[in-house]
Amino acid sequence: MNKKEYIAATAEKTDGISKATVEEVLKAFTETITEGLIKGERIPIVGLGAFETADVEERIGKNPKTGQPVNIPAHRKPKFKISKTLKDAVR
Template sequence: MIKSELIEKLAAENPHLFHRDIENIVNAILDEVGDALARGDRVELRGFGAFSVKNRPARVGRNPRTGEQVDVGEKYVPQFKAGKEIRERLNGG
């Protein structure tokens, strides 16, 4: 599901709300999650999961085409851990 599909589904389930208001709400939520991760904060949505930031230290990699060593710098990547309720729904529990 992509963001526009999510907005359409929410609009269909909530006909009393304007489409633009639903779009603004979804964008605000996603922007706040992104901002929190950029600050290094953890975002937990009970029953769904938790987003956090993981540090990947610098390392030496290899160019797959030439086999030449390449320095790969330190970086931060988002990480998601599914919550108990969503894991149970996925596994039919």
């Protein structure tokens, strides 16, 4: 399912809400999650899961083309942990 299909399906399930409104809400939802993750917050969504960040230590990687070692600096990365409810529903 792509973004347009998701917006259309969501608008269909929410009687009377236009596709444009659904798209605005989706954009605001994404921005809010992004802002929270930048602040280092954990963002739980009941029945779906939780967005959070993880610290990744500095490490030595390998350039796939040349095979030369490359330093990969420490950084934070976003994670999503799926809820038990969603796991059970998909199974």
